[in-house]
Amino acid sequence: MSLVTEIKLKIKLRKDIPKNLISWIENIITENSEIKFSNHPFFSTNRWYYIFSTYGYDGYEKPSLIKKDSYYLLSIHTDVNYENEEINTFLDFIKEYCYGRKKKVYLGYSINDNQDEKQNVYLCRDCA
Secondary structure: OOOOEEEEEEEEEEOOOOHHHHHHHHHHHHHOOOOOOOOOHHHHOOOHHHHHOOOOOOOOOOOEEEEOOOEEEEEEEEEEOOOOHHHHHHHHHHHHHEOOOOOEEEEEEEEEOOOOOOEEEEEEOOOO
């Protein structure tokens, strides 16, 4: 049986990120597109596009990208049926576009079949 991980993230993206990345995120959210954005290792994982899908789970928010005054807010809430390779490489891909300067930023939580409690998910910039 495969490991199921629920993940819920709210990621602040810089307002000055490339317009083509904003368009790509909007397209993958609305069209369930599987078009890769770049050659980053995230896009080489088997199911990278599952990060942006809720698959109709009750109680799950649909992925969204909302433009705020000084940033974009990317919200993701999904279940994934695998180890955290896609999650970890996604965070590595997106971190250069994240708003703020803190080295460690709280993004949300994850929990899997082997855990009793939710685990905090952080974006780590140059953390040891």
